[in-house]
Amino acid sequence: xxxxxxxxxxxxxxxxxxxxxxxxxxxxxxxxxxxxxxxxxxxxxxxxxxxxxxxxxxxxxxxxxxxxxxxxxxxxxxxxxxxxxxxxxxxxxxxxxxxxxxxxxxxxxxxxxxxxxxxxxxxxxxxxxxxxxxxxxxxxxxxxxxxxxxxxxxxxxxxxxxxxxxxxxxxxxxxxxxxxxxxxxxxxxxxxxxxxxxxxxxxxxxxxxxxxxxxxxxxxxxxxxxxxxxxxxxxxxxxxxxxxxxxxxxxxxxxxxxxxxxxxxxxxxxxxx
Numbered sequence: 001x002x003x004x005x006x007x008x009x010x011x012x013x014x015x016x017x018x019x020x021x022x023x024x025x026x027x028x029x030x031x032x033x034x035x036x037x038x039x040x041x042x043x044x045x046x047x048x049x050x051x052x053x054x055x056x057x058x059x060x061x062x063x064x065x066x067x068x069x070x071x072x073x074x075x076x077x078x079x080x081x082x083x084x085x086x087x088x089x090x091x092x093x094x095x096x097x098x099x100x101x102x103x104x105x106x107x108x109x110x111x112x113x114x115x116x117x118x119x120x121x122x123x124x125x126x127x128x129x130x131x132x133x134x135x136x137x138x139x140x141x142x143x144x145x146x147x148x149x150x151x152x153x154x155x156x157x158x159x160x161x162x163x164x165x166x167x168x169x170x171x172x173x174x175x176x177x178x179x180x181x182x183x184x185x186x187x188x189x190x191x192x193x194x195x196x197x198x199x200x201x202x203x204x205x206x207x208x209x210x211x212x213x214x215x216x217x218x219x220x221x222x223x224x225x226x227x228x229x230x231x232x233x234x235x236x237x238x239x240x241x242x243x244x245x246x247x248x249x250x251x252x253x254x255x256x257x258x259x260x261x262x263x264x265x266x267x268x269x270x271x272x273x
Contacts, residue, residue, distance in 0.1 A: 005104040008034040010078035010143075011086060014070045015039070018088035019046040021175070026054050028091035028173075029084065032100045039074040041269075063269040066197075067155045071148040084140050085157065089175050090118070096170025100140065103168070112145035112163035113138040120174040122183070123233040130227035130237045131220070140168060153193050180236060187244040192263035193270070195251035200271070205256040210249035218242040 011033045015022055026036055038051045041064035052059050060077055064070055075083060084100065086092070092100070096116060103114070117134035120127045127133060138146060138157035145163040150156045159165055177183040221227045222238035230237065254260045 006107065007082055007104055007109075008080040009082050009084060009100070009104060010034065010080040011036045011084045012071070012074040012078055013038050013086050013088055014041070014067075014074050015043060015047050015051070015088045016041045016064065017043045017045045017047060019043075019050055021088040022047055023050050023054075024091060025086060025088050026051065026057065028093075029086065029097070030054070030056060032092075032097055032104065033084070034080060035078070037074055037077045039070060039077060041070065064267060066152045066193075066270060068148045068150055068152055071155060075143060075146075075148070078143060081143055082140065083143055083146075086139070086172065087174075091173040091175070093119075093171045093173050096168070096172065099169045103140070109142075110164070111166040113141035113157065113159045113165045114168040115165060116140065116168050117171050118174050119171040120176050122177055123180060123236060125230065125233050127230050127233060127237065129225060129229045130222075130234050131225035132237070134171075136167060138165060139172065151194065152197050153190050180240075183240055184243075187240060188247065189265050191244050191247035192251055192266050194248050195255060196262055196266055196271070198248075199252060199255040203252065205249065205253040210246065210253070213249065214242040214246040217245040 009032055011029045013022070013025060013036065015038055022038070029036065033056055036054065036057045037060065038057055039060045039062060040047055040051070042061060048059060048061075051057050058077065062070070062073060071085065074085075084092075115136040116139045117136050119134075120132050138159060141157055141159070142163075146157050146159050148155050149158045177186065218238050218241065221241045222235065227234035227238045251263055254263075
């Protein structure tokens with residue numbers, strides 16, 4: 001099958017303590033990849049051992065300066081012109097693998113980047129509303145035509161000026177949270193990163209935003225993005241999203257009032273290049 005291909009593919013994955021996820025992530029793309037770059041930020045579990053057990057994996061280690069910075073660093077380690085970027089808790093489904101295979105075998109390339117939908121499994125359901133699906137983002141792209149940008153930890157690929165983008169069939173399957181407790185832990189961590197990043201850029205505490213933004217977020221997710229169609233999980237997602245919005249501003253308050261220098265749950269190397 002690989003003999004028919006007109007181009008080679010690198011898969012880029014960043015990791016930190018992902019021993020429960022990394023093997024399934026790698027297996028999902030083994031057949032279409034020519035190399036799999038795993039850039040690890042000094043895991044203390046078996047992530048390194050598991051990743052290096054796969055013959056196509058090239059394993060690198062680096063302290064973690066931030067999601068955007070680390071993912072761009074992973075791109076730099078890729079030796080092929082085309083890159084598929086995945087998180088360790090993501091998998092490529094069968095339809096996506098077929099689409100990528102067809103792309104690698106095609107004579108002509110019609111775009112510099114391809115957006116792929118992501119389908120998240122949470123609270124025993126595939127979440128198809130709530131603003132979580134299809135949530136298409138560029139994930140397959142030409143190396144010199146794209147870069148990771150955004151506000152940490154909410155990163156995304158941006159194509160460079162003049163580049164052409166298209167949509168690719170298939171889904172990235174996202175096993176984001178073990179359970180609701182895991183979601184709350186993640187919200188706590190990510191809201192700290194957002195508050196810390198925004199404060200460093202000059203944003204300051206706003207009482208008005210702290211009070212009203214969480215309500216707006218709930219109605220956005222549950223009503224305007226049809227979260228109610230996801231049943232009870234959709235309601236939990238809307239409430240959790242509202243809580244996450246509150247936490248960002250509450251932590252800005254701590255930073256703005258000089259009560260803390262940085263949230264206690266941010267890794268010490270975060271923000272250092």
